[in-house]
Structures are given as structure tokens and as C-alpha cells.
Amino acid sequence: MGERVVVGMSGGVDSALAAALLVERGYDVLGVYMRNWTADLPGFTCPWATDLADAERVAVGLGIDLEVWDYEAEYKREVVDHLVDCYQHGITPNPDVICNEKIKFGLFAERALSRGADYIATGHYARTVPGTQVVPGTEVVPGTNRVPGTDRVPGTSGTTGRLLRAADEHKDQTYFLWRVPGTVLSRTLFPIGDIPDKGTVREMARERGIEVAGKKDSTGICFIGDIGIRQFLLSQLDSQPGDIIDHETGERIGRHDGAFLYTVGQRRGLGIGGGPVRYVVRTDTKAGIVYVTSDRECPLLWMRELHLRDTHWIAGHAPRPGHYEIRTRHTRALVGAMVEHGQGATAHLVLDRREPAIAPGQSVVVYDGLECLGGGILERC
Amino acid sequence: METHAIDIYLDHAAATPVDARVLAAMLPYFTERFDNPSAPYARGRAAKQALEDARGRLARAIGAKPANVTLTAGATEANNLAFGCVDGPVAVSAIEHESIMAIVEAREHATIPVEPDGMVTPAAVQGALTPRTELVSIALANGEIGTVQPLRAISDVVRAERRRRLDAGEETPLYLHTDATQAAGLLHVDVSSTGADLVTLSAAKIYGPKQVGLLWARDGIALRPLVLGGGQEHGLRGGTENVAGAVGFACALELAIGERVEECKRLSALRDTMQRTLVERFPDAVVSGPRKEARRLPHLLHISFPGLEARRLVIALDRRGVSVGTGSACAASKMRTSRTLQAIGLDRSIADGSLRITLGRPTTEEQVRDAVDIIGDVVAAEYARVAAQHDWSEDRGNHHG
Numbered sequence: 001m002g003e004r005v006v007v008g009m010s011g012g013v014d015s016a017l018a019a020a021l022l023v024e025r026g027y028d029v030l031g032v033y034m035r036n037w038t039a040d041l042p043g044f045t046c047p048w049a050t051d052l053a054d055a056e057r058v059a060v061g062l063g064i065d066l067e068v069w070d071y072e073a074e075y076k077r078e079v080v081d082h083l084v085d086c087y088q089h090g091i092t093p094n095p096d097v098i099c100n101e102k103i104k105f106g107l108f109a110e111r112a113l114s115r116g117a118d119y120i121a122t123g124h125y126a127r128t129v130p131g132t133q134v135v136p137g138t139e140v141v142p143g144t145n146r147v148p149g150t151d152r153v154p155g156t157s158g159t160t161g162r163l164l165r166a167a168d169e170h171k172d173q174t175y176f177l178w179r180v181p182g183t184v185l186s187r188t189l190f191p192i193g194d195i196p197d198k199g200t201v202r203e204m205a206r207e208r209g210i211e212v213a214g215k216k217d218s219t220g221i222c223f224i225g226d227i228g229i230r231q232f233l234l235s236q237l238d239s240q241p242g243d244i245i246d247h248e249t250g251e252r253i254g255r256h257d258g259a260f261l262y263t264v265g266q267r268r269g270l271g272i273g274g275g276p277v278r279y280v281v282r283t284d285t286k287a288g289i290v291y292v293t294s295d296r297e298c299p300l301l302w303m304r305e306l307h308l309r310d311t312h313w314i315a316g317h318a319p320r321p322g323h324y325e326i327r328t329r330h331t332r333a334l335v336g337a338m339v340e341h342g343q344g345a346t347a348h349l350v351l352d353r354r355e356p357a358i359a360p361g362q363s364v365v366v367y368d369g370l371e372c373l374g375g376g377i378l379e380r381c
Numbered sequence: 382m383e384t385h386a387i388d389i390y391l392d393h394a395a396a397t398p399v400d401a402r403v404l405a406a407m408l409p410y411f412t413e414r415f416d417n418p419s420a421p422y423a424r425g426r427a428a429k430q431a432l433e434d435a436r437g438r439l440a441r442a443i444g445a446k447p448a449n450v451t452l453t454a455g456a457t458e459a460n461n462l463a464f465g466c467v468d469g470p471v472a473v474s475a476i477e478h479e480s481i482m483a484i485v486e487a488r489e490h491a492t493i494p495v496e497p498d499g500m501v502t503p504a505a506v507q508g509a510l511t512p513r514t515e516l517v518s519i520a521l522a523n524g525e526i527g528t529v530q531p532l533r534a535i536s537d538v539v540r541a542e543r544r545r546r547l548d549a550g551e552e553t554p555l556y557l558h559t560d561a562t563q564a565a566g567l568l569h570v571d572v573s574s575t576g577a578d579l580v581t582l583s584a585a586k587i588y589g590p591k592q593v594g595l596l597w598a599r600d601g602i603a604l605r606p607l608v609l610g611g612g613q614e615h616g617l618r619g620g621t622e623n624v625a626g627a628v629g630f631a632c633a634l635e636l637a638i639g640e641r642v643e644e645c646k647r648l649s650a651l652r653d654t655m656q657r658t659l660v661e662r663f664p665d666a667v668v669s670g671p672r673k674e675a676r677r678l679p680h681l682l683h684i685s686f687p688g689l690e691a692r693r694l695v696i697a698l699d700r701r702g703v704s705v706g707t708g709s710a711c712a713a714s715k716m717r718t719s720r721t722l723q724a725i726g727l728d729r730s731i732a733d734g735s736l737r738i739t740l741g742r743p744t745t746e747e748q749v750r751d752a753v754d755i756i757g758d759v760v761a762a763e764y765a766r767v768a769a770q771h772d773w774s775e776d777r778g779n780h781h782g
Contacts, residue, residue: 004771004773028771030773056692056693056696057696057699059693060693060696060697060700061696061700063766065770065773067773115773116773
């Protein structure tokens with residue numbers, strides 16, 4: 001038997017093919033279905049039983065064991081409660097980023113490695129390459145030149161892995177992986193990260209008789225499925241009706257059920273009938289006011305300078321100040337930016353060109369070529 | 382859905398195909414005889430007549446009066462209707478169907494323990510009764526391990542308690558309900574010989590349509606409607622009657638009764654072959670349910686392969702074209718250990734490897750032969766896989782040291 005891998009299997013085609021490729025490559029593979037928390041609301045049918053059944057069918061077809069690891073309580077605490085708390089304060093987090101950090105590349109990885117795994121694997125569209133051996137106790141002066149492959153991280157042991165974007169730039173998921181520590185990435189395999197596109201993934205799955213080859217991609221926030229964030233938040237938080245105010249004129253133009261339901265740039269669900277298209281430019285959850293504009297050129301709808309907090313650098317320390325590329329949303333193109341780190345875990349970015357504004361709390365991820373260096377969380381303006 | 386060269390269906394306790402004769406009897410009621418039985422004109426009266434004819438045939442088939450038969454949308458509804466006849470505490474066996482368990486969870490109830498073969502003894506029923514108990518419910522036959530209950534003897538216990546209350550001047554009612562869904566077509570079901578006061582039956586398990594069932598209630602039992610509407614079914618179930626369903630149900634029940642003795646002989650012989658062959662090949666396999674033929678559903682084999690996971694076996698068998706169940710469909714989909722298997726005290730390591738195989742009218746000798754080979758191969762392969770794999774067991778530590 002080859003090296004041991006614990007692969008997270010969600011019941012979808014990506015992780016199914018990942019598991020199949022690992023088996024083909026001669027690894028000794030254990031499949032694990034991670035059970036996370038799901039909302040129990042009227043009209044919401046939880047897909048997890050179906051997903052588990054799909055994962056089981058794949059595992060049986062591959063002749064590997066499948067275990068269910070229950071992270072319901074941890075997921076609720078780390079991801080869901082955090083999300084609700086953020087929204088309540090007018091901050092819009094990326095739950096997938098937190099889930100990857102805390103659950104998949106946190107608790108799951110820990111348990112897999114303690115069970116004797118050499119590696120963990122997932123069906124993420126991303127790639128890893130080995131970093132350097134870290135020598136415990138060696139000092140690195142913060143802010144020294146980052147030379148890829150030669151960095152040393154003080155106070156940790158083991159090897160840091162480096163994170164690269166997937167071969168499929170369109171599907172690349174490194175935007176959601178920026179908080180994963182390099183020490184975990186060094187023990188991580190992304191078997192489908194080299195595959196050029198999703199069509200090929202499906203084709204390869206079909207060739208291998210994987211039954212979920214045609215299963216549709218999951219969308220939205222996994223634990224609330226189709227019900228939508230609005231209905232979910234209203235089930236968790238008391239509604240706090242307030243005014244919708246025109247940012248330019250100060251005029252009251254409508255009412256809302258809670259400022260926490262709105263996010264910067266949003267233009268749907270404002271409930272303002274007729275008139276021009278309006279965009280949310282700012283929410284004040286304390287005063288319960290949602291500010292909107294009908295002017296696409298309103299400066300609050302654009303950003304050029306960004307302040308990040310809670311930065312995380314995969315190599316273990318901040319990159320040398322300089323010009324990099326950044327991504328401000330999973331689906332957005334990369335944009336050039338000067339990156340400079342500040343006091344503590346903060347950074348200051350100046351973009352080459354303006355970008356549509358994103359909400360405070362969203363992830364901003366920094367790249368050097370193909371390599372994802374890490375990132376930070378957008379500070380409130 | 383994948384297509385297989387082999388397609389062997391062995392889960393007749395979960396669903397049965399509608400018999401061609403039943404379908405033929407139903408079809409006219411979907412098209413030319415579609416009328417509303419409440420309509421005042423001749424066509425409507427004809428539909429009403431067809432409905433009442435069907436009710437009459439159903440009643441006759443179970444030795445009952447038509448007026449005591451309420452047609453429902455399936456057995457689950459009939460069970461709900463039955464439990465609505467009283468408000469007080471109820472007593473049910475530990476191996477009742479999910480629909481019964483769900484009903485009693487919300488009210489005061491006693492759970493009657495069962496023997497290791499699933500039997501509910503009259504003594505156990507006696508032990509669960511209190512002067513306040515108002516309803517006892519025991520399925521005539523269990524759909525998971527196939528135990529046929531001594532309902533007549535149980536009804537004697539219920540009757541004795543009723544007698545005692547009468548003599549003592551106590552006015553608390555006490556009724557016996559039985560869900561005969563899994564027994565119909567396989568056992569003689571006659572309302573008076575069961576000794577029950579309320580009987581549930583379903584068309585879906587006897588080669589009739591799904592969502593068609595009935596509740597028989599003895600004279601003098603006051604049922605309360607669950608579905609309010611236009612006063613249909615003597616005001617006990619609103620909504621335009623399912624005439625086609627009733628006609629199909631009557632036809633299916635008559636056919637099942639007519640063919641019962643022959644069919645049961647055929648099925649039990651096939652089942653015995655299957656059991657013998659599998660147990661010979663896997664001597665560690667555990668067969669659950671009563672040993673005595675008369676106490677056992679003839680078409681059912683509940684067999685456990687210790688150390689294996691039934692869910693994997695079901696998937697592997699599915700891939701080879703054989704459909705079997707792991708037990709009650711509801712329990713299986715919720716992925717917890719079957720309540721029935723817990724109640725009979727089956728060890729978890731055995732229970733987890735349980736298949737419920739149920740033969741039916743379309744099952745042939747050749748299918749059984751093929752199925753036994755495939756099940757044997759799949760079980761052997763799974764045992765080999767489990768033996769070959771290394772131990773991923775908990776807490777063995779990182780082997781990097």
C-alpha cells in the first residue's frame with residue numbers, strides 16, 4: 001500500500017474524481033464525508049442525506065472506506081454564528097473562507113493527520129507545491145525579501161507548502177483558501193487542480209463510471225441552500241425596520257426590515273418601486289439606516305485604496321512590499337496593486353485601477369504570479 | 382438511472398408493482414368514468430356506485446360491514462385516523478412502523494418490549510396496560526424482520542381489561558388497533574378473527590396503487606376527521622373520493638386473497654432456498670425473526686453479515702442490478718440503527734450489516750438463483766476488502782512518529 005490519504009468527499013463530482021485519481025495513483029485512500037450544520041427551516045430540504053448517499057456510492061465504486069465525521073457543532077459555532085454576528089454588525093464575511101480555515105484545513109486536517117494520514121486531499125480547484133524545510137528557531141526579520149522557496153518561518157516545525165492557482169483559471173478556488181496555513185498545505189493534495197477545465201473533470205469522471213459525473217454544481221452558501229441569505233438572517237435575527245435614505249439628497253425613499261440584510265453594491269431587494277436602479281452604498285446597522293444611490297459613479301461604489309485587517313500569509317510572514325496582483329471577489333479578474341503591510345496583521349493596498357466596491361468583511365487575496373500569498377479582510381471605510 | 386443487464390427487484394415490502402389486472406380495472410375511472418361521486422346526475426351516481434361497490438368488496442374481503450370502512454390516502458393516514466379515536470395514553474410495541482412511532486411520540490405512551498424474535502407476548506401487553514390506557518397498537522406482521530404477532534391472544538388481554546373496567550364501573554375506553562399493511566395478501570386477514578377493534582390496510586403493498594388505504598373501525602368507535610372538507614366518507618375524510626384507487630384496491634385485495642395460499646407456498650420455498658444457500662456460504666450470517674414458519678412472513682428474509690456495512694452492500698448490489706432494502710425505508714434514509722433491531726437486542730456490529738430481502742409476485746426461481754450468487758459474490762468481496770485494508774482506526778497516532 002502507498003502513502004495514506006484522507007480525502008474529503010462531498011458527494012459532488014470534483015471530490016469524487018479527486019478520490020478516484022488518488023486510488024489510481026496508488027495511494028491508500030480513506031474517504032470522509034464531513035457533516036456540517038444545516039439550517040432547519042420550513043420549506044428548506046437539507047441535501048446532506050442525498051449528498052452522503054452519493055459519496056457512499058462513489059466510495060463503494062472505488063472500493064474505499066467512507067466515514068462520516070461530524071462537525072455540526074463546530075461548524076455552527078465557527079462559521080454560522082460568526083456569519084450571523086458579522087451581518088448583525090454590517091459586515092459581510094465569506095463563510096467558505098472560514099469553513100476552509102477552521103473546518104476542512106483545521107479540524108478535518110488535524111484528525112486525518114492524527115489518524116496516520118500522510119496527506120489530506122480535497123476536490124478544490126487549486127495546486128500546491130512544496131516550500132522549504134523550516135528550521136525551528138531560526139529568526140526571520142519581518143519584511144525581508146520574500147524569495148519564493150527559501151522562506152523560513154520562525155517558531156514552527158515542518159514544511160510549508162505553497163498555494164498556486166488551478167490550471168482552470170475560471171474555476172480556481174484559491175480565493176477561498178488564503179487563510180489555510182502553509183504547514184497544512186504541505187500535507188495537502190489537490191488532485192484535480194491540474195485539470196484544464198470542468199468539462200474535462202466531468203469527462204474523466206464519466207470515463208471512470210463515477211455516477212455523479214453529471215451532478216450539478218452546488219451554488220450559494222452550503223448550509224442554507226436555496227432559501228437565500230435574507231430569509232436565513234431573518235430567521236436568526238429580529239427584524240429592525242428602518243429607513244432607506246438617498247445618499248446624495250438625504251431624502252427618505254423607503255423602508256427596510258433590517259440594515260443587516262443589505263450589503264454594499266446590492267441593487268436587488270430594496271423594495272423601492274419604480275424610478276432609477278439604486279445601489280446600496282453604505283449600511284449603518286447601529287442607526288438602522290441603509291444609504292442608496294442611483295448614481296453609478298458615486299465614489300462610494302468604487303474603491304481604489306484598501307485597508308485590510310486580519311491578514312494571513314501562507315508562508316508565515318508578510319511579503320516584501322511591492323507590486324502584486326489581487327482579487328476582490330471569487331469571480332473577479334485579478335487587478336494590480338501596491339501592497340504594503342502595516343502595524344500588526346494589517347495591510348494597505350493601492351489598486352492600479354478602481355474596482356467596484358466590496359462590502360467590509362470581504363476577503364481580498366494577494367497573488368504573485370500564479371502563487372497565492374495570502375490576504376486580508378476589508379476594513380470598514 | 383442506470384440500466385443493467387440484470388434487474389432483480391427484491392424489496393417488495395417497500396413497494397409492489399401494480400398488477401396488470403388491477404391497472405386494467407382502474408383505467409376507465411381515469412378517463413371515461415372520471416365523475417365526481419357527489420355529482421347529482423347519472424354519471425355522478427354511477428361513480429358513487431362504483432365507489433360503494435369497491436367499498437363493499439373491500440369490506441367483504443376482510444369480513445366487515447361496508448359502513449365501518451373508511452377509505453384513506455394510504456396506511457399512514459389510516460394509522461393517524463385510528464389514533465385519533467382516543468385522547469388518553471396509548472401502548473405500542475417497540476417495533477412499530479415509523480408512522481405509529483411518530484404519532485405516539487407526541488403523546489403519553491408506553492412501549493411494549495418484544496422478544497428476541499420480535500414477538501409481542503400477551504404477557505408483555507398485560508404488563509404495559511394501566512387503568513388509563515386507551516389504545517393498544519400492534520402491527521399484525523412486522524415489515525422489517527417478518528414477525529407475525531399472536532394478535533388473537535393479545536386481544537384476549539385487551540378484552541379482559543375491558544371486562545375488568547366494565548365490572549369496576551370505570552368508563553375509560555380501551556381499543557386494540559392493528560396495522561395489517563405488511564400482512565395483507567400473505568396472511569388471512571379477517572377483522573373478526575384478528576380480535577382488533579381497528580384495522581389498517583394499504584393497497585400499495587398488495588400490487589395496488591400507492592396512497593390508497595383504509596381503516597376499519599368496529600361499531601361504536603367515534604373517529605375524528607383529519608382532513609376536513611365536503612363531508613365525504615361519512616364526514617371522516619373530506620375531498621373528492623379516489624374512485625379509481627378504491628376500485629384498484631378492491632381488485633388488488635381480492636386477487637391477493639385468491640392467490641394467497643399458492644403464492645405463499647411458492648414464496649416461502651424460494652425464500653428458504655435463498656436463506657439456506659446464503660447461510661451455507663456465510664456460516665456467521667445471522668437470520669433474524671421467528672423460526673416457526675407460521676410466525677414468519679413467507680416472502681421475507683432478514684439476514685445480517687457481521688462486520689459489514691449494509692449501506693455499502695446495498696450500493697454494491699445495486700451496481701450489479703439487484704435491489705434490496707436494509708430495513709424500513711424511513712429508518713434507512715435517516716441513517717440510524719434500526720429501532721426494530723435495537724428492540725430485539727441485535728448487537729450493533731451485526732445490525733449494521735443487515736439486509737432485508739423481500740420476494741414478490743414477479744420474483745422467479747431463476748431470479749432467486751442469480752440473486753443468491755450476486756449477493757454471495759458481493760458479500761465475499763466486501764469481506765475480502767475489509768480484511769485487506771489496513772487499520773485506519775482511531776488514535777493510532779501519526780506513523781511518521
